[in-house]
Amino acid sequence: MRAIDHHAWSNRWRDWHPAEKLIPAGGLLILTLVLPPLSSGPLILAAMAWATVFGAGVPARALLHVLAAPAAFLLLSAPFLAISISFTDGFHWQWSPQGWRLALETITRALAAVSCLAFLTLTTPLTDLITLSRRLGIPAGLVELILLVYRLIFVFAERAMTGQQAQAARLGYARMDRSVRSLGWLAGTLFQRALHQARRMEIGLAARAYNGELRVLGSERALSWPRLSIGIVGVGLIGLNGAWLAHTLP
């Protein structure tokens, strides 16, 4: 969590207008879903990895870390696409040839899609994306709520980590039963602290004439049309290429 956020705030493309990154990444994400994955998936994966590592200057290790996040889910569920079972006379299972192809296609599509998500999250601070969502017609109050959640996550994460360290130092996680109890106490205490934090913010804000609106100074960035058009043209080229490959390959 910290790694993604750290790179989002410190990469080379951080100061670009968020739409310049959201529109190409979102476009490619849609392409991963509509184009046949086996031909266009690797292309999209390569393009997004190139943009993340060589364009935005995010270390390749960070990218691999994000790409590995859904690995557990993929390893657990994709093989079962390749197995087919039947109960007509007793229980049978067998490898199915179409299933293999489906599993391979699904894994490729998922990896290509995750690379788009990785590019977006590793290059764009979340606050930029959330602020942009106001344009999509999400009420200002809800956008503020989401921004507040984002800021509090890091406050609470630090508390959770400190608490867990203190418990571990007192052998709170030495055995299974102790672990469950320690974790329950930690979570319960964190909740009390969270409510306490909310009340303190409420008092602090009330003293500053809070009437339901939180004003923060956002950074206004000019949208660069050249960059955006390069991005859109790139997505178009990848799309055409993918469609052509899908047409020519078996």
Add this chain to the structure above:
Amino acid sequence: MHIAEGFLPPVHAIAWTAIALPFVVVSAYRVNRLMREQPQVKLLLAASGAYAFILSALKLPSVTGSCSHATGTGLGAILFGPSVMALLGTIVLLFQALLLAHGGLTTLGANVFSMAIAGPWIAYAVFHGTRRLHAPLAVSVFLAATLGDWGTYLVTAGQLALAFPDPVSGIAGAVLKFASVFALTQVPLAIIEGLLTVIIVNLLHQNSREELDLLAFAPENSR
């Protein structure tokens, strides 16, 4: 169990988004109105949302060797009620996709449906159903959290089965496949989360009655 980004075929991704959307919109509308009437609710909800995210990022004591996390579905449903959970859960899932790369944007609808709508409603129904039968608080909380988790994972298995039916035995066979492979990790995990939720609710019940009243959580006659 988050469905990974890009895992669902486009038709299913769109369909689940369309199914989840009305629940989230109604929840957002209610919460937004509540926040305008009582501005301090915004801070309480923000703290709760951030808490739900942190709760889901805590590593559970592992049983099967895999790295596993709590869902917080049951606790959220008990504390805030399912209508608020639809919005809070969606925000948490969005942050999980964007900050942890767990789940994704195209599968957000499917994940919202299983974890922020179906799970909380099951947990809520179980909690209030068993309370009405005069079950002790700990039993109700345990059942709500455990069954909420199981419900969530069965819904996920169903979503995957609809998207990838078995070539021979169809959707039913696929449900069986996915449900049984997830059961390996999810059945013990849900029991641990049930125990965990009991400890949390007991602690809150002893130490912070006012806050619980504030959240309209009132276990009338305690144990």
